[in-house]
Amino acid sequence: MQLTKGPEWGAFAHWGSDSVILQQIATLEELVMPQNGITVKGIEALAKSFISNPSLRVVNLNDNTVTETGSYALAMALPSLPKLEVLNLGDCLCRDQGCHSVVDSLSPVVHRNLKEVDLSGSELSGAAAMKIIEKWRKFSSAVCLTIASNNLGQTFELIRNMAPENVQIGDSGDDQGSCSSSEEELRSVVGTSDDEKIDETPSIEEDSRSNEVMSLIKSCEENLERVQDQFESATQEEAARLLLELANIITRSGENCEVIEMAYNVAQNVLHRVQTVRRKPISATSQVLNNLVAQAGFVKCEEKWDIPIDNASLSLLLNQLVARGYFLDQRDIIGKYL
Template sequence: MASDDISQLADALSQTHVGDGELSYKGLGLKLDSGEPVEGLVREIEQYQGLRALRLEGNTLGVEAAQAIAQALESKDLLQRCYWSDMFTGRLRSEIPTALRSLGNALMSAGTRLTELDLSDNAFGPDGVKGIEQLLKSPSCHTLRELRLNNCGMGIGGGKILAEALMECHRQSAALGAPLRLRVFVAGRNRLENEGASALAKAFQLMGSLEEIHMPQNGINYAGIIALASAVRQNLELRILNFNDNTFTKRGTLAMAQALRHLRNVQVINFGDCLVRSEGAIALSAVLRDGLPILKELNLSYGEITEAAALVVAQAVMDKPHMEKVDLNGNCLGEEGCEALREFMENMDKADMVGSLSDDEGEPDDEDEGDDNSENDDDDGASDEDNEEFGEIVNGNGITREDSPANLQRQKEITAFLSGPSAEKLLQLKEMQINLEEQVDASEPNKAADVLLKIASLYSDNPHTKRAVVEASDAVLKKLLSGSTFQSYCFLSALLVMMGLLKGEGKVKKVSLIPGQLLCLEHAVQQEYFPHHHISLLHVFLSRNGDALKSCSSAREKLSSALEKRCHKH
């Protein structure tokens, strides 16, 4: 070895931090293959007594160097923390699994009990995961608390191998009476997609111990997000959720919102660049109102959220005592919407909380309203299937529906009314003491909104008809608004879409509104059963999208006035 190279190595090793049980070669840029360069490092490892942490990140290890280091580690039974990110730069991908296997075998041979393992920024792919598979299954990882595999190119295959290894580790450790309790999981930029994410979700659900999940930029769409939401719900100690730059859309956001209802310790939520959209933002707002008591940061940036929905989010976080930041940048508020949001935050003395809105995308095009098929495999747009999906998401939390009425004649009358509403049919139902509220279900928000609008369409000056319409709509709304805030917000969201006040996903058709429907709502919003935060939600959308109701201008003004009075009264 040239004397200059030896001198350079000596200088690098002289910078090594030694202390507190940690030996660090971090960022020295060492190219370690065989011979003298690695021999000096190996000697230091061997001579270090009580080694608890080894930092090798920012260097590059060949197979022979890894084998030499591994031999030195075989006697280091106290080692707990391995910081081994970015240590294969310039190496053949085929070399990395062999090097990892050598290091892993050494740790197992030494009988280490790891608490942290960081292999981020090593582009080892699925084969690299195979290189650490046995280590992850072994007793050396029964005590693992933090696993960091960011930017490793694992892909779907690697995600599945990793998931199975973690589940096997949990099974073996649980059999010994001390189950794996992983707290931090980091796997961003790994192209896990739906299959890899779903596999890992099973592992998360089994462990139930996670406090942080970081999985940004993995090409996951709603199917994978729904699977992850099921796992999130089982990890009650979660503090940080980072799924930035995946694709939630409505279905994924509803599932994640439903899961968040069960958590009390979440401090940071990062759903930025996830296409949460306005309907998803409303669902999350419901959760913000009812739960997440110690939330500090919420990132819903670049999510195609419109002005009214952004204001609903802002209103929902106002009572959070620990709230520090709400990121709504890069959405579709428009100039006036950005100004309205800033003004609202300033009026609440929270101007610093909202941050920059400099990348706002502007208001969405009107011609895109109400029919969005932009993601072919994310949302097929069928409203019935949307209802079915929603029903699965909220299963066990909704209102039980009678699926088989004993009286077939009653069902025939109800079906006849819903297929062709008329005042005569409504009065006939009343005479037969048939209650239309039995036909609505909080887990089917689109159908519930459709039933309400059909009833309200019959509103008239005729006293008998008016009374029947008001009584029926009151009964339906009482039922739909008496459940959880999450369910009632989803119903109101569906109602707003049908009324043309909110852009929705899929093929939910807007109703051609008539004044009577707005007048029926005017009556409803003045009743005690209509909670104030529901009034606030409707008021925001009506005030921001009043042009959508031009054909009913007089009735719209009456409804707006009623909403204003309720808002000010509160």
């Protein structure tokens, strides 16, 4: 089944009901909605519906206001789309962290049918583009990535020379050179129309909330550094403890993409090290997952660890690890309990 909504639909007024309808369809194969004026809330609603439509092959959200926040929501849903062939997020203002989240969530193991991903017009910096190109090497040469019309600036020629044939960076004349204003993202977040004036003067309440969030982020970063130092000597039980702490950090992060990405990367390092440990008859990774399932309360455990557990955050972390090629033999268990 194909759903196509063009610009004539405008910026839908009832995203809640639309997303419910999409969830009920459950057989959607193509979602083509370019230039619909969709803001972050709409993108988040769409992302939720993707999980109920695992047969999606084409997702075209070109020229909508996805931003970093919307990119994170999409990244969480992409591992549930194993038949995905085309993902078009061109001119969606995904920016550096948003592009990283999307690329990290795509896996050559899960997304075996993937053909092309468009991240052009994302306000992607040169430094981020180089890292993303390196990440893209996980895919075969048949899978194309487009990152044209971004903000590569003086690094354009360097990136063009380092990019493999399956990464298209466009012409230097189309490069934007430097990042543009974040005014459109601000409108997307607060739901302000072009005709409404944005009051850029922060209130005392906003300042207080901002300081509180920054304090939480700093605390999360300190926890991450501590956890990263510990994982070098991690056993299966210690590795499970670290993953629970990382899930707790995701819960406390206030959906900060940078902190969450750091948590994912540390978790990947933990699992990479655990995989080198040979255990029979139960593998080391299976023992780690068994500990997590027990601590989450799904089966009886002898000792309850003093670590707060949010099953939703733990599920996000584990599914991200699956997307990165870990716990592949334990996907059924993760799906059953989390």
